[in-house]
Amino acid sequence: MNPIDDFLSTLTSPRTAERYRSALEEFTEWYTSTSGAGVDWNLLTAVEVKDYTAYLQTVRRLSPASVNLRLAAIRSLLRQLGRTLKVKGPKQVTPPLRALSARELGRLFAAAEGSQRDTAILNLMARAGLRVGEVVRLRLGDVEMNGRSGWLTVRGGKGNKTRRVPLNGEVRQSLKAWLDERPKVTEDWLFLSRSGGPLAERDVQRMVAEYGRVAGVEATPHTLRHIFATRAIEKGGRCGHACGYPRAFPD
Known part of the structure; x- marks a missing residue:
């Protein structure tokens, strides 16, 4: 089992697993296309993740929420491997949620x-x-x-x-x-x-x-x-x- 499948098998929410799989596969494709090699999750650096964040914001022009979802997937997989990368995502403004009357x-x-x-x-x-x-x-x-x-x-x-x-x-x-x-x-x-x-x-x-x-x-x-x-x-x-x-x- 590869690291992505191994990580996703630990998630209890099918919806979260689906979203994280998509995010991690996107990152893997970007990493391979820019580095010419596959992702070694045990050696992945904060600089590489910051470069990916910049790509998402400047090239793909994704919203802060979409960028942070992708970063959350990467961080979660790395935590599963016992690693922590300090990479800040873009700030997002969440409108207050109104309770129904x-x-x-x-x-x-x-x-x-x-x-x-x-x-x-x-x-x-x-x-x-x-x-x-x-x-x-x-x-x-x-x-x-x-x-x-x-x-x-x-x-x-x-x-x-x-x-x-x-x-x-x-x-x-x-x-x-x-x-x-x-x-x-x-x-x-x-x-x-x-x-x-x-x-x-x-x-x-x-x-x-x-x-x-x-x-x-x-x-x-x-x-x-x-x-x-x-x-x-x-x-x-x-x-x-x-x-x-x-x-x-x-x-």
């Missing part, structure tokens, strides 16, 4: 009311703070609920950590409704596609976008998680980067 969120849920599965998924992102990748990796055994409380074991989150997330009444109610309706199949994925297999991240992203279109709001899985973070901060909680939302405890 209560009325907008209500319209989004109204658009999804015909599907118990989709309602449960929306609840997990907006009211429990799960990432889209975490939602699609949930198994039946990750759900613990009784009449008055509930917990979710979330695996493979940021940093490949496992944590337990508390479920409020609205989330528990939507999960129960989905579990009562869920097809009885051998697959133990919590959320199933129409074919009976696991959902893909893109399925959820498209689903959220479509309900947003019907409801007349701009909605993505990330904006739904932002609702949870915003409300937690308003209530005096802490909102860390890694999921880092209040009452989400690493095991």
Whole structure:
């Protein structure tokens, strides 16, 4: 297995793996065309990566976000090899993310009311703070609920950590409704596609976008998680980067 494949096999998010593969293959092509040799990741220097950064900015005229994505892929692979290169990427200005209002969120849920599965998924992102990748990796055994409380074991989150997330009444109610309706199949994925297999991240992203279109709001899985973070901060909680939302405890 080559270093790129070896590194990508450690990633839990298929979307991240796909983007990083593309970025690393682009770098490999550039390196080979400019040096006449293949990349030796153990000998790669900061000067070479800085030259690549300059090429991306001046020749290809990529946005700061696109350049930083490519640098992130290179840094991550090198970390896998136990190496650290100090190469700064271009500064990028990220517009503040606006949380949906209560009325907008209500319209989004109204658009999804015909599907118990989709309602449960929306609840997990907006009211429990799960990432889209975490939602699609949930198994039946990750759900613990009784009449008055509930917990979710979330695996493979940021940093490949496992944590337990508390479920409020609205989330528990939507999960129960989905579990009562869920097809009885051998697959133990919590959320199933129409074919009976696991959902893909893109399925959820498209689903959220479509309900947003019907409801007349701009909605993505990330904006739904932002609702949870915003409300937690308003209530005096802490909102860390890694999921880092209040009452989400690493095991």
